[in-house]
């Protein structure tokens with residue numbers, strides 16, 4: 001019965017879970033790229049496989065508690081599995097590096113924005129100072145104007 005496996009490891013491909021009969025030993029998971037619900041024979045655990053929907057290469061999750069011995073693999077299958085695991089690791093490392101780079105550039109942009117905000121705050125503060133000074137000057141001018149008007153009125157009154 002052990003030899004009844006229909007496919008070799010490299011021929012294993014995930015199926016759309018909604019459109020195929022999911023057996024009890026199948027691994028059901030979502031594509032991390034397009035979110036499609038997929039299923040694959042448990043022998044596919046840890047393998048890099050193409051998503052039938054978006055065609056990106058994705059790693060089949062290894063179910064919790066699954067042991068290497070659960071696969072009853074031949075040496076050839078162990079070799080294939082190791083190659084896939086390594087490919088998945090390299091893929092994960094390159095995605096991590098990409099994300100770190102993105103994070104660094106976000107931090108840079110954030111700092112640039114903070115600088116812009118600091119400049120705007122400084123501009124507002126100096127505009128506010130200018131307008132307070134202008135208000136004080138205006139009060140002085142209008143005070144003088146009042147006094148001059150009063151003096152003029154008195155002078156006119158005296159000459160009448």
Ligand SMILES: [Zn+2]
Pocket residue numbers: 031032033034035036051052053054055056
């Ligand atoms: Zn996909």
